Amino acid sequence: MLWFTQGMCFLPAFLVVWSSTTFVVAYIVALFRKDVDVVFPYISDTGANPPESCIFGFMTSIASFTGVLTMYARYKFVERLGRENRVLRPSLNVAALVLGLLSCLGMCFVATFQETTVMPVHDAGALLFFISGVLYIILQSVISYQIYPHSSSLVTCGIRTAIATVALLAIFPTIICAFFVTRRTTLHRDARDKDYSVYLASAVSEWIVAFSFVCFFFTYIPEFKLFALQVKVEWLEYF
Structure with missing residues (x-):
């Protein structure tokens, strides 16, 4: 059996590959058309002008939808x-899901409304995406430790914490420097x-936050091999 057919691991795997491809393709097209500079443009700059804006919007919309599915499956x-x-408060899991969905909503705003x-x-969409996204991976790092050893290993918990820390440290210069x-x-x-x-400090930090967010989902793959989701249909009779 191929690894990506085990359980639900195709979801985070596809999300990581598709999201990374979105950033890279939009950047290459914008660079080829000379719409942006070679050295660290804002991610949004690479999807500001057509045709790269069309590519960026289309691919980002699919990434956000896949993100919703992945976050719900994780939830x-x-x-x-x-x-x-009985190792976790349900409210913490719900809070992480809400933050994750808000980050995906912000991603849709970024894709739909060009700068x-x-x-x-x-x-506003960019702020929603980055802030909610970073808070989401922080909460998921906390959740990982609380459900250990029933799910992920200590190594995975440590990797998630490291990624969340990098994203948290990078989001401050991303936002603060952007105001100047x-x-x-x-x-x-x-x-x-x-x-x-x-x-430059803001743009570099933005790329770090974005790829930290993407790489975090890569750590989901081993866990997503352990389960599958099923849809249950119930007939409702109306009198």
């Missing part, structure tokens, strides 16, 4: 473990600009 898995072993067209909505970056009509930056250093 049901943890719920079952918590109910059987060159509706900047306030785009920025001058908004422009062009996506190109000049190293001689006064705000170039804070722009």
Whole structure:
């Protein structure tokens, strides 16, 4: 049996590959068209102009939908473990799910409203995605320790904690430095600009947060091999 056919592990595997491909493809297309600079543009810059905006929006929408499915599957898995072993408060699992869904909603806003067209909505979506996403992986790291040893190993718990820590540390310069970056009509930056250093710090940190978020789901694969979800249909009779 192929590894990606075991349990539900195809969900996080597809999410990681598809999300990474989304960032890379949009960047390559934008770079090929000379819409962005080679050195660390904002992720949103790579999907601001057509045709890369169409590619970015389409692929990001699929990534957000897959993220919802993956987070819900993780929620049901943890719920079952918590109910059987009584090692976790249900409210913590619910809070993680809500934060995860909010991050996916923010991702949809980022994909739908480009920064060159509706900047306030785009920025609000980006904040929702990054803040909720980082809080989600922090809570999932805590949950991993609480359900140990019924699920993941201590090594996996440590890896998740390390990824969450990196994302948490990187989100501060991502947001704070962005407030000092001058908004422009062009996506190109000049190293001689006064705000170039804070722009670069914000852009680099943004890429770190995004790929930390993506890599976190890679650690789900061993656990997702252990279970499968089934849909139960019940007939309702109306009198």
